[in-house]
Amino acid sequence: MSRLFGSVRSRATLGATLVVAVALITAGIAVVLSLRSNLTAEAGTRAERSARAVASELAAGTAYGDLSGLDGDDGPVQVLDEDGGLVAASEDLERISGTATAEVAPRPSAPGGEDDDSDGSGDGDSDDSDDSDGSGEDLEPGEIARETTFGSGSATIDGDAEDYRFAAVDVETRDRGRLTVYAGAPLSAEHSAVDTAQTAMLLGLPLLLGVVAGVTWTVTGRALRPVAGIRREMAAITASEDLARRVPEPATHDEIARLARTTNETLAALEASVERQRRFVADASHELRSPIASLRTQLEVAAAHPELLDLDGAVEDTVRLQRLAADLLLLARLDAGERPADARVDLAALAREEAAGRTGVTVDAEPAEVTGSRGQLGRALANLLDNAGRHARERVTVTVRREGARAVLGVADDGEGVPEADRERIFERFVRLDAARSRDDGGAGLGLAIARDVAVRHGGTLTAGSAPTGGALFELRLPLAGEG
Incomplete structure (x- = not known):
């Protein structure tokens, strides 16, 4: 009953x-x-x-x-x-x-x-x-x-x-x-x-x-x-466990039809998320394989012939491996929905701090405070500067200005720029536009993906465009502190 x-x-x-x-x-x-x-x-x-x-x-x-x-x-x-x-x-x-x-x-x-x-x-x-x-x-x-x-x-x-x-x-x-x-x-x-x-x-x-x-x-x-x-x-x-399947959608316009459409949208988002995770694991494994294999080879050679040890190469591979592990850990924390801190961060001071010691980098910044994690924002800015430094001919310019209720941080270089068709794809993980570029020079392709994820977690956006000098311009827009 x-x-x-x-x-x-x-x-x-x-x-x-x-x-x-x-x-x-x-x-x-x-x-x-x-x-x-x-x-x-x-x-x-x-x-x-x-x-x-x-x-x-x-x-x-x-x-x-x-x-x-x-x-x-x-x-x-x-x-x-x-x-x-x-x-x-x-x-x-x-x-x-x-x-x-x-x-x-x-x-x-x-x-x-x-x-x-x-x-x-x-x-x-x-x-x-x-x-x-x-x-x-x-x-x-x-x-x-x-x-x-x-x-x-x-x-x-x-x-x-x-x-x-x-x-x-x-x-x-x-x-x-x-x-x-x-x-x-x-x-x-x-x-x-x-x-x-x-x-x-x-x-x-x-x-x-x-x-x-x-x-x-x-x-x-x-x-x-x-x-x-x-x-x-x-x-x-x-x-x-086949996320490619979809539930039937009735040909009506009632609540049940909307439920079916929402369910299919959820399944599509879940499928995309799982596929993204699979690609992430596969790409991470591939990226980790090279420095680990190189380091192992050098250690094996050193064990048999100590006089042939390439100490500088071993240290370089170890540093690269450490950076890649840090990048993967940060991405995992961002994917898990970790909320940034509520500290006030002056983007002008942060820009000067990250630009210090870098050759060819100039800063033109006015004070602009935002709320968030100083460490994550510094990491995003450092990734943008690293990317600009790899592609600039001579000069990289960092600007900070206030625009309404937003703070705008721009990083411009005088390199060849980013083709318009690729300006969104470069923010995908493990994407490198120059296929011929070596991994040692080009990194793992995680820097821009991390920078955009940090921007989104802080309620902002990160976009790529053209700089006045003809190179690439990356603009990070974040809500000013106290402005939402």
Whole structure:
């Protein structure tokens, strides 16, 4: 059971069905209550009409036996005097409830259909009667009360028992005092309509909920079908470790299609990262092989013939090996996402410091402070100066200036420059444009890659362009301290 409702499809179907069920039940209850209220009010209107018709006859002086509403065709009728005694009732009335009295047989009346002295107008105080006996209005002889009171009950007429809505109306007669007329209208139509509505709802609710559940199950199944395909393909990619595979992208423009596209973009980025790491390891191994092999050869020769030891060559290979190991370590730390320090670094002072002792390097710098690692920024600048020194004919110029919210450090040489088509490729790792150049003269091809990675980690950029003297110009742009 937990597995069944652990799926999005099952939960969506259950949720939609429950929401519709609550809405339908609430609406059904409201409809039934409204229907019952309207039909009950309609029955009350009919009962009031009958009661006022009888009251009109009484106000006109009609004898009890001549009242037209006592035939029982329109419902039970009772006429009570101000003492609550029954003085007139419908024919064949056998039982009644919901009125002021349960009596069904009228009191004996005087000849002519009039009450005897005990049932006359008398001096009784009608104000003592309760609300069910009338409105308590002060009425003139022959006047009918404006207010009507209502109640519900039942009655049996000629053996037929039924529920009724009763209306009570007071009337002030000229010779019989105040009388109260009770007339009832049957509630059979109300009961029938309510029962029919309830039956229809009880039968239709499960059917409608079944339709809602089926439609929701089908729609969610079709909507989530691409997700199942994505999951299967991701499982296959995980099992095969083949990052060149891609998940299927549905031809829709919904969230699932965007999820598939994002997943493929992530796979592409992961594939590129893994491929970059593989190339990095392969290139690093290749670069390390040469100095290690050279150093080993020299040591083996020295072991057999000490007089043939090339000490300067051994030291040079060792230094080159040390630099390459340092470069690889720094790249590994940058790839791992190491955040630079938050120290303030004056690029002008850093430029003068790195340029000191280098032949042919001039510095034209204004103070410009940035936030970051002095060691990493110094390493980036040193790599740019090394690269410029290898390609310059005579002169290398270092400039530092402020440009808006950025500090711009430029390193220009007067060499042959970098072809426009190669100005991005030179920042790739282990890339050397001059294939004929020896490794000893050209380095391992990591200096510019390290410089750009340092720039990116510090929130800046490093680009290559043309210098005014015709050589290469490298510009490092970094946010000024406190400027973001």
